[in-house]
Amino acid sequence: MIKFTETGIMIHGIEKPLYSGSVHYWRMNKEKWSMVLDHICAMGFDIIETYIPWSVHEYEEGKYDFGKIDPNKDLDGFLMLCESKGLSVIVRPGPHINAEMTLFGYPVWILMDEEIQAKNPWGTTVVYPYVTKQFPIPSYASEKLYDKTKAFFMKLKPVLKKHSGEKGCIILIQADNETCNFFRDRPYIMDYSEASIKLYHQFLSIKYKEIGRLNKVYHSTYVNFEGIAAPHGFYGKVKEDLPYYFDWVEYKEYQILNSLKCMISVIDSLELGIPVFHNCAYQDYTPISVQRDEQIERLDVAGMDAYPEPGDTVMLRRRIRYLAGSSRLPFVPEFGSGSWFDREILLTAEEEEFGYLYAIMNGLKAVNFYMLVERDRWTGCPITNDGRIRSSYYEMFCNLLGIMKKNSLHQYQRSPKILILRDYDMGRFRALYSIMDPNLLSSNCFIQGPDIPQELFIPDLDLQLDLDDGPGAYCDDGWVDMVSQILDESHYDYNYSDQYLPVVKWMEYKIIIAATYGFMERDIQEQLYQFSKTKGRILIIGPHVPRWDKEFNRCEILETAIGNGDGNILVVKNADDFEAGRLELGQQFVCENPEIEISVHYSRVTPKVQLLYLANKTSNTETARLSCEKHYRISSIWKGKGYRKDNCFITNIPPYTVQIWKVEMEENKDD
Amino acid sequence: MIDDGIVVEYLKPELWTNLGIVIAPFTRKEHILHILQRWDGSYNGITSNHLRIPLDQFITGNRINIQELFRRHCDIIEVRVYTIQGLVSYYKDIQKSSVYQQDIDDYLIDLYCIQEKTKGIRIYQREEYRNRCYMALLKSFLQCRIEDAVILIWLTDKGRLYFNCILEFSSTKLKRISTSDRYSEVEEEFETIYDLVQKEFQKRIITIKMELAEYIRSGVLYVAEAEKRL
Numbered sequence: 001m002i003k004f005t006e007t008g009i010m011i012h013g014i015e016k017p018l019y020s021g022s023v024h025y026w027r028m029n030k031e032k033w034s035m036v037l038d039h040i041c042a043m044g045f046d047i048i049e050t051y052i053p054w055s056v057h058e059y060e061e062g063k064y065d066f067g068k069i070d071p072n073k074d075l076d077g078f079l080m081l082c083e084s085k086g087l088s089v090i091v092r093p094g095p096h097i098n099a100e101m102t103l104f105g106y107p108v109w110i111l112m113d114e115e116i117q118a119k120n121p122w123g124t125t126v127v128y129p130y131v132t133k134q135f136p137i138p139s140y141a142s143e144k145l146y147d148k149t150k151a152f153f154m155k156l157k158p159v160l161k162k163h164s165g166e167k168g169c170i171i172l173i174q175a176d177n178e179t180c181n182f183f184r185d186r187p188y189i190m191d192y193s194e195a196s197i198k199l200y201h202q203f204l205s206i207k208y209k210e211i212g213r214l215n216k217v218y219h220s221t222y223v224n225f226e227g228i229a230a231p232h233g234f235y236g237k238v239k240e241d242l243p244y245y246f247d248w249v250e251y252k253e254y255q256i257l258n259s260l261k262c263m264i265s266v267i268d269s270l271e272l273g274i275p276v277f278h279n280c281a282y283q284d285y286t287p288i289s290v291q292r293d294e295q296i297e298r299l300d301v302a303g304m305d306a307y308p309e310p311g312d313t314v315m316l317r318r319r320i321r322y323l324a325g326s327s328r329l330p331f332v333p334e335f336g337s338g339s340w341f342d343r344e345i346l347l348t349a350e351e352e353e354f355g356y357l358y359a360i361m362n363g364l365k366a367v368n369f370y371m372l373v374e375r376d377r378w379t380g381c382p383i384t385n386d387g388r389i390r391s392s393y394y395e396m397f398c399n400l401l402g403i404m405k406k407n408s409l410h411q412y413q414r415s416p417k418i419l420i421l422r423d424y425d426m427g428r429f430r431a432l433y434s435i436m437d438p439n440l441l442s443s444n445c446f447i448q449g450p451d452i453p454q455e456l457f458i459p460d461l462d463l464q465l466d467l468d469d470g471p472g473a474y475c476d477d478g479w480v481d482m483v484s485q486i487l488d489e490s491h492y493d494y495n496y497s498d499q500y501l502p503v504v505k506w507m508e509y510k511i512i513i514a515a516t517y518g519f520m521e522r523d524i525q526e527q528l529y530q531f532s533k534t535k536g537r538i539l540i541i542g543p544h545v546p547r548w549d550k551e552f553n554r555c556e557i558l559e560t561a562i563g564n565g566d567g568n569i570l571v572v573k574n575a576d577d578f579e580a581g582r583l584e585l586g587q588q589f590v591c592e593n594p595e596i597e598i599s600v601h602y603s604r605v606t607p608k609v610q611l612l613y614l615a616n617k618t619s620n621t622e623t624a625r626l627s628c629e630k631h632y633r634i635s636s637i638w639k640g641k642g643y644r645k646d647n648c649f650i651t652n653i654p655p656y657t658v659q660i661w662k663v664e665m666e667e668n669k670d671d
Numbered sequence: 672m673i674d675d676g677i678v679v680e681y682l683k684p685e686l687w688t689n690l691g692i693v694i695a696p697f698t699r700k701e702h703i704l705h706i707l708q709r710w711d712g713s714y715n716g717i718t719s720n721h722l723r724i725p726l727d728q729f730i731t732g733n734r735i736n737i738q739e740l741f742r743r744h745c746d747i748i749e750v751r752v753y754t755i756q757g758l759v760s761y762y763k764d765i766q767k768s769s770v771y772q773q774d775i776d777d778y779l780i781d782l783y784c785i786q787e788k789t790k791g792i793r794i795y796q797r798e799e800y801r802n803r804c805y806m807a808l809l810k811s812f813l814q815c816r817i818e819d820a821v822i823l824i825w826l827t828d829k830g831r832l833y834f835n836c837i838l839e840f841s842s843t844k845l846k847r848i849s850t851s852d853r854y855s856e857v858e859e860e861f862e863t864i865y866d867l868v869q870k871e872f873q874k875r876i877i878t879i880k881m882e883l884a885e886y887i888r889s890g891v892l893y894v895a896e897a898e899k900r901l
Contacts, residue, residue, distance in 0.1 A: 341682060
């Protein structure tokens with residue numbers, strides 16, 4: 001039996017960390033497979049990952065090749081070789097592959113099938129302008145797409161089944177890939193195909209059950225759900241018009257969730273009996289939701305991919321802490337190792353190492369490095385496509401895997417007392433509040449189309465609501481960003497999530513900081529209020545206090561509680577006024593230098609043993625002077641050199657470096 | 672020009688990381704002002720670097736004084752004025768099924784050409800910035816009419832190899848991109864690599880060999896001259 005655990009994966013009774021790396025068998029000469037896999041093992045990996053692209057194996061409609069014509073497509077042979085070397089394998093059969101393949105792994109006859117294509121609001125297709133060929137984006141609502149996918153999967157079944165189970169190497173399977181409308185996630189770009197509109201009506205009928213209920217919310221007189229036309233843009237005038245548009249945005253989420261359900265059903269027909277995961281591309285906002293993905297039956301873990309720029313910490317901190325706060329297992333199924341060819345810059349081995357360790361420091365538990373082996377349209381990996389070693393990347397991975405495994409980094413965990421809840425509905429509002437959404441006509445540095453800034457389409461209305469009308473993309477929340485920055489400067493650790501996190505998980509935190517605006521669902525207001533009334537808990541909200549529910553009926557649960565002094569609620573209207581020092585949470589290590597980020601990870605096995613992570617996020621060497629009220633022994637396990645002076649522990653940290661220290665707490669002399 | 676099955680392989684990371692600098696002379700850094708005329712006739716303007724531009728002072732009746740806009744905003748090189756109907760027509764047109772017959776580079780160039788021809792979209796450019804699509808420039812720079820040849824780009828920075836690139840054209844299509852890493856067993860010297868390219872591809876070789884600074888200068892000059900030709 002194989003299952004995910006809180007820290008990795010259990011394979012037939014043995015728990016191990018989930019550290020994996022990608023290799024594309026069909027893009028290598030079969031004769032090189034063995035040497036390449038040996039290099040991978042030598043770096044310390046015992047799990048690899050591979051896509052299984054549809055267009056590669058079904059080379060013409062109805063004609064398949066699994067190695068008889070092109071030896072490099074010998075999937076069975078590749079998996080046998082992995083087994084012989086003791087490697088476990090994660091498979092990702094798509095149908096969405098990307099992998100810088102010309103049609104993202106879909107066969108051409110699939111994408112050119114009009115019954116499968118997504119449609120824009122004006123009835124033509126939706127173009128994805130990939131650097132080697134523009135192609136039409138398929139519709140997630142097309143039943144034909146899933147039927148065709150299933151037919152391909154049935155061709156894979158004998159091979160995948162052979163290599164699953166007690167003696168097989170396959171341990172995990174991914175349901176589709178980055179299911180986010182091909183990065184075109186704004187609501188009015190697509191999908192207006194017949195199949196999608198049918199699904200939209202189904203969504204409405206499930207949500208409202210009867211048309212009268214919908215009419216009451218919409219202030220409309222529809223006779224049936226089928227009579228409702230999908231919006232092409234926002235043309236409301238007053239806040240009461242909003243529910244119709246919210247429903248379209250929520251339908252776009254439903255379409256993706258439904259697509260994942262369909263894919264899991266297809267995967268179930270393979271009868272592999274292994275866990276299923278999904279990788280969200282980058283969105284912690286509509287139309288994606290890690291928590292709701294994980295509520296899908298048989299979808300065990302939803303991770304998120306990460307391709308940081310050199311020295312990036314902002315994206316990584318937000319994404320990894322969101323996963324740490326929201327997912328069953330903070331997993332990055334694609335963490336950039338090397339890069340696609342049409343990117344303006346590659347990361348050095350040192351820059352990559354910083355990103356990986358910074359992510360672990362922020363709560364990353366499981367990772368697949370994408371890619372370990374270079375291939376067509378990808379470079380900057382530890383191993384070249386012809387089996388050579390790129391020493392800087394190779395040595396970095398040898399050292400990294402060594403330290404991760406030797407010290408069981410996955411067995412330590414952060415213990416933040418603060419949870420920041422983003423307002424998912426405000427993201428929805430910002431998404432829907434657009435006159436139209438033109439498709440993006442760019443993709444990476446070679447393909448730069450005549451795109452139009454989205455802000456041009458923001459309506460100029462006063463909806464008489466307290467909203468987040470600051471600049472930026474709809475995923476941004478200026479209030480949350482400012483509060484986070486103040487917590488960072490005070491070295492307070494926190495996780496991110498949103499209203500879809502099950503309430504039982506809220507209780508793991510002492511403080512919830514919730515972004516709240518003029519409207520909020522009644523249930524969520526009630527849950528926040530209940531949290532504020534729980535002994536020892538504090539609720540901090542801002543920048544506004546909600547007065548309406550999402551159907552725009554008066555709903556002032558939090559307002560009333562605040563007025564009555566009921567519950568422990570603090571309102572921070574202006575995030576600049578937020579005083580982290582008043583939280584009185586206590587900190588084990590105090591560091592005056594705001595440029596240094598600190599994270600303490602606690603051992604699951606030995607409570608007195610901790611790992612202290614120190615990150616210098618700047619381009620200058622920084623000094624960390626750490627004070628701690630308790631007695632402790634400290635020793636470096638990664639890149640640390642330090643000394644004690646005046647009851648402080650002092651260490652100089654080079655630019656963009658993470659140091660890891662092992663701390664063993666001692667009994668206080670006074671105790 | 673770009674073959675949909677193009678192979679991109681043997682990219683040496685230490686060289687390929689300079690790609691952004693190498694294509695920079697062909698890419699546009701100046702700003703574009705996007706103006707949307709809404710259903711009620713009002714205008715809304717925002718630049719490509721996301722700055723809102725108040726337009727009242729430039730509007731008389733329903734006319735926008737473009738020259739005055741250019742005069743007051745010297746960082747703006749192009750103004751695009753859209754009606755919603757114009758945009759609908761444009762996005763419908765550029766996503767019709769026939770576009771999948773084109774190569775991606777031709778499609779990209781067409782995105783700009785169709786924009787200029789669409790009723791409801793008006794484009795105003797400064798005299799000295801006539802080129803709108805960098806792919807068109809890049810295409811002419813690479814002399815895409817070459818039927819069968821290899822272009823070997825070899826750039827040095829103060830004598831030290833900075834970037835190289837081997838572009839294989841076959842029947843006017845760009846079929847393969849690689850770097851000297853494809854000959855990893857030999858010294859990374861121009862003459863050696865040139866000989867190996869000649870031996871492997873058996874095609875005419877066109878070399879672009881120069882210092883980085885000279886390349887950037889000539890790239891900028893090339894762009895400026897191309898602007899004049901338009």
